[in-house]
Amino acid sequence: MQHHKVVIIGSGPAAHTAAIYLSRAELHPVLYEGMLANGIAAGGQLTTTTDVENFPGFPAGIGGSELMDAMRAQSLRFGTHVVTSTVSHLNLRKRPFELQLEEEDAASISADAVILATGASAKRLHLPGEEKYWQSGISACAVCDGAVPIFRNRELAVIGGGDSAAEEALFLTKYGSAVHVLVRRDKLRASSIMAKRLLAHPKIRMHYSCEAIECRGDGSLLTSLCIRGTTGAKEVTELPVSGLFYAIGHEPATQLVRGQIEVDADGYIRTEPGTSRTNVEGVFAAGDVQDKKYRQAVTSAGTGCIAALEAERWLSERETPVVVEERQAVNGSGQTYKENPQL
Ligand code: FAD
Numbered sequence: 001m002q003h004h005k006v007v008i009i010g011s012g013p014a015a016h017t018a019a020i021y022l023s024r025a026e027l028h029p030v031l032y033e034g035m036l037a038n039g040i041a042a043g044g045q046l047t048t049t050t051d052v053e054n055f056p057g058f059p060a061g062i063g064g065s066e067l068m069d070a071m072r073a074q075s076l077r078f079g080t081h082v083v084t085s086t087v088s089h090l091n092l093r094k095r096p097f098e099l100q101l102e103e104e105d106a107a108s109i110s111a112d113a114v115i116l117a118t119g120a121s122a123k124r125l126h127l128p129g130e131e132k133y134w135q136s137g138i139s140a141c142a143v144c145d146g147a148v149p150i151f152r153n154r155e156l157a158v159i160g161g162g163d164s165a166a167e168e169a170l171f172l173t174k175y176g177s178a179v180h181v182l183v184r185r186d187k188l189r190a191s192s193i194m195a196k197r198l199l200a201h202p203k204i205r206m207h208y209s210c211e212a213i214e215c216r217g218d219g220s221l222l223t224s225l226c227i228r229g230t231t232g233a234k235e236v237t238e239l240p241v242s243g244l245f246y247a248i249g250h251e252p253a254t255q256l257v258r259g260q261i262e263v264d265a266d267g268y269i270r271t272e273p274g275t276s277r278t279n280v281e282g283v284f285a286a287g288d289v290q291d292k293k294y295r296q297a298v299t300s301a302g303t304g305c306i307a308a309l310e311a312e313r314w315l316s317e318r319e320t321p322v323v324v325e326e327r328q329a330v331n332g333s334g335q336t337y338k339e340n341p342q343l
């Protein structure tokens with residue numbers, strides 16, 4: 001059994017920020033970056049996007065994958081040991097905690113402290129026909145799949161009304177002849193800057209208050225999507241699309257700790273407000289796996305920093321318990337009293 005003081009599970013901005021802090025603190029962290037864990041490449045969700053324009057320090061923007069490569073390089077530079085494997089089991093009921101990797105038969109790693117930074121992954125609707133045409137016209141990542149020839153000069157559809165939907169739809173305008181954006185409510189959730197760009201684009205066709213009900217194809221590729229109004233006559237329309245891209249939000253990747261750690265009603269790991277501490281001592285959570293509200297690269301990095309600092313403090317307190325020695329002191333009236341040097 002290999003033993004480590006602290007391990008980090010994940011490879012997005014939260015994981016790498018934690019790794020940078022822990023390695024600079026000489027705690028020799030081991031970071032398990034995953035091998036397509038939850039269908040996402042090592043580096044996390046930003047590897048599925050083009051330009052990141054809101055991460056501070058890059059006035060001209062930076063490619064998502066490029067940003068994650070730079071974070072990884074920074075983790076390595078300070079001595080983080082990055083392992084390209086997915087953690088398949090984590091036992092938080094034992095001390096030290098035990099981990100097993102996907103390619104192993106039994107737990108082979110133990111750790112005193114764990115930082116969970118497993119992020120989140122795209123939700124799907126599981127419509128009739130979806131399984132058959134998944135990756136044959138249906139995807140949850142326009143940036144990864146949008147450029148393939150089957151989408152060139154064809155009508156495409158994006159489901160969702162948030163920033164991801166806006167970004168994916170705008171990206172797809174480079175390839176498709178038209179991009180239908182299907183929004184379940186009568187308004188977008190996207191930030192105003194993204195919404196403006198979306199609505200101004202000549203290839204975008206907006207459809208509000210509608211839902212997708214079926215994916216149809218020719219046996220090998222998707223050829224159309226049936227949609228239905230959610231208000232009024234609830235008419236069904238068949239859109240002749242060759243591509244369907246989901247952008248309906250994400251699910252926190254908590255399967256490793258299910259039943260072992262406290263989560264909220266939506267499945268996100270609960271952390272003490274303003275901290276990265278979970279209800280299991282020695283286990284810290286950072287990034288999208290514990291944040292259903294902000295879900296940004298910079299907030300993930302921020303909570304990665306908090307998790308590292310808290311893990312570092314927790315480990316040092318365990319190694320060197322604070323001994324409070326009282327001293328004799330004399331007050332202004334000449335009386336002696338016991339003084340606590342920590343106060
Ligand atoms: P994630 O980025 O979710 O990464 C977690 C990683 O952990 C994954 O690679 C996964 O494979 C790995 N993992 C999971 N389970 C395991 C396991 N068991 N073992 C090992 N590894 C595991 N935010 C912005 O601020 N600006 C943007 O412009 C922006 N654009 C976006 C565009 C898109 C299309 C999407 C989907 C999101 C975008 N975001 C953006 C949000 C941003 O990507 C996320 O908030 C951020 O990446 C979350 O970081 P994270 O560290 O929590 O983990």
Ligand code: NDP
Pocket residue numbers: 054125159160161162163164165167183184185188189190194247248249250293294295296
């Ligand atoms: P969001 O949760 O923000 O939006 C999800 C969208 O999908 C909403 O419009 C939602 O509708 C819709 N939806 C959810 N479930 C269904 C369903 N079952 N059927 C149909 N529609 C559904 O997720 P995003 O992935 O868009 O964004 C996540 C985070 O990442 C956000 O914080 C966002 O700001 C950030 N991000 C930032 C970017 C940027 O700054 N450039 C780019 C991309 C993401 P409803 O509104 O009705 O709930």
